[in-house]
Amino acid sequence: MSTRTLAVVSAGLSVPSSTRLLADRLTTATVAALRERGEDATVEVVELREHARDVADAFVTGFPDAALRAAVETVTGADAVIAVTPVFTASYSGLFKSFVDVLEEDALTGTPVLLAATAGTARHSLVLEHAMRPLFAHLRAVTVPTAVFAASEDWAGGDGTSAELSRRITRAAGELADVVTGRPASARPADPFADVPSFEQLLRGEA
């Protein structure tokens, strides 16, 4: 039985946060799904709220500080990522996007990602498809087909909507576990010094 690392990015701001609540349910379901497939998982949660200033500083200085660097490495070094954002003004939150902007190009290439979002109303649910999925397509991440959206009514329970949310969570977690178990454990982020062309190649204009 091998152990996989699962990074959970939550961009919720309030405490308690429904974004974090959804992230936790997706995490629990994914760990269970991995276990059914014979894999253990270590979970590391990145609460972006704690890095709000670090993210802004990174834009100004051009580098992430030590705390943010650790968060970035958690995400880029993971075998799979669960990314959950609240919907703000018809899209992912600015903090969520800013964190993604801090990541190096190629940092998530090939990484399995489960997308999720929360909002006050289900009318925002397509944010997952018109904003989140294209963003992760740009990063060349491997997004699982089911993305999970939770609106206020999903948490209310009673009329069957929360049972429906649970089914979506289980399905998405199963899809993520399938992708993860089908591939070797994650190599750490690519070393930028590993494939520097030789100077002869540079002189020939090959790089």
Place this chain on the structure above:
Amino acid sequence: MQFGIFTVSDITTDPTTGRTPSEAERIQAVLTIAEKAEEVGLDVFALGEHHNPPFFSSSPTTTLAYVAARTSRLQLSTSTTLITTNDPVKIAEDYAMLQHLAGGRVDLMLGRGNTGPVYPWFGQDIRNGIPLAVENYALLRRLWDEEVVDWSGRYRTPLQGFTSTPRPLDGVAPFVWHGSIRSPQIAEQAAYYGDGFFSNHIFWPKEHTQRMVEFYRSRFEHHGHGSADQAIVGLGGQVFVRKNSQDAVEEFRPYFDEAPVYGHGPSLEDFSRETPLTVGSPQQVIERTLGFRDYVGDYQRQLFLVDHAGLPLKTVLEQLDVLGEEVVPVLRKEFAALKPAHVPDAPTHASRVAARRQSQAQHTPEEVSA
């Protein structure tokens, strides 16, 4: 080990008074700063090259020639000379001329420049940054090292039987440093030619500088110029120093908070922790600077940035007094005591002329005796 200062020639409003110096004032201030650097016993003055406001230094060799005439010992350098947008023929000519005027007290640091709009002003494209740096420098080397050059390349009209004048002083071209913040290809270039590598160092965490320098050192050895610890390394640094640490912090904070590069971002304390910025007492600057050696090894040149962000001339001159009297003499002694004998000093014109004579004597004894 050489110690000095480097300036980017920015004309910035003093945030504590709201006053912006005129170009004329700032140009005179930088000349005063350069002369002061020699007076207080520093070794190197390096000047940047920019072609857009708020910077004045579009023509570094003109400025450095003036400084050369007003000084007698100071080594003159650049930070950086744009190898991408300058014609390598003009670099070869200008810096050889400066070398003659300064009696050999000249080296230069090549950089690509990171401002996209500058490239088209000089007929180039930032997307070709690395290939331009590679091709232009290959030509520059030949123009200095060979009397008559036939050449064709991708980025410049061909040359037939071209001789760059004046020829380098004593047949030895100025020493070249290659500066880069984040491109390993430039470290590779420096290593390939056995040139120096200068890490800007001041805007990034030390781990980044450490990786780049390690890479340069290993490639220097790979290309057969000596062992990795004999590679020629320079570092930037940024200090603001007062007798009492707390006075330094209080005085520098408004300049830090409004500084063009990192202002309106992290706190002075955060940035000091993450980068080599040191704001404090002479002893703190000494300890921090000695610590650079722990992650880059024994190195040859330390340049400090002391005159940016709108700091008034009077303050900058006071900084130079403290560096010259209290900081650099201690650093000089401590670094020298730690450096093993086989690690070379920074190359100078005299040492390069001597090395050339020696290698000529070894290779063609009959010609030398004749």
